[in-house]
Amino acid sequence: MHCSRRSSGFHPRFIFRGDEPLQDYDPGKYIGVTTIPDAEAEAYSWMGTPVIGTFTLDGNKQYSTYNPDGSRGTMNMASFPMPYATIVDFSRSMNCSKTKVLGVHGTVKEVYGLDDWKINIRGFCIADKSREGYKTVAEQVNALCKFRKVTEAVGVTGSIFNNKEIYSIVIDNISFNPIQGNSSVVPFTIEATSDNPYELTL
Secondary structure (H helix, E strand, O other): OEEEOOEOOEOOEEEOOOOOOOOOOOOOOOOOOOOOOHHHOOEEOOOOOEEOOOOEEOOOEEEEEEOOOOOEEEEEEOOEEOOOOEEEEEEEEEEEEEEEOOOOOOEEEEEEEEEEEEEEEEEEEEOOOOOOOOOOHHHHHHHHHHHHOOOOOEEEEOHHHHOOOOOEEEEEEEEEOOEOOEOOEEEEEEEEEEOOOOOOOO
16 A cells, blocks of 8 residues: 655655564564562662662761861761662772792781772662652762761661671762763762771770
8 A cells, every 4th residue: 555645845655565464573582681580679670670789878877977167076867778770899808918038939928817898889870759768869969978978887788788797888989970961860989898896895
């Protein structure tokens, strides 16, 4: 079947093939793609997709900070579930004292132990109406900036941390890298170190 539409200066033409039966789209087979069982999902995004590796910066307590005049103070913090578009890298080295000895290959390893976990958190602040709080980009950025003012270890809850026996971290550095011409997404990077509380008895 053939039909056409005429107009001054422009003559588009549409052609319909009526001799071919309509068929459903066949997406084919995807190789190497795995799905996450619902039982392993820790949360679901606003699109309904399962999410694993979620974690929260603990709040609902008073954290130490500095007042504008330089004096010590406290600030109330609410818990902040990190955006789902966040990934975390972990690395941990060994504390080892090495001594070079003449006439011997290699070194003598002396007192050693495990160093702190080095943690690199990278993600995006994205508007998400499915969150209970911190739904907008600005609210998420402000929450991270507020945690940056904390002058002590920050509690953290989430299997990717707690499975490594990390229950609190010290935020060493935080940076935001806005995308030019796009205010709906703000990438961020947090460099942190694990912290273990010790009680000294004198």
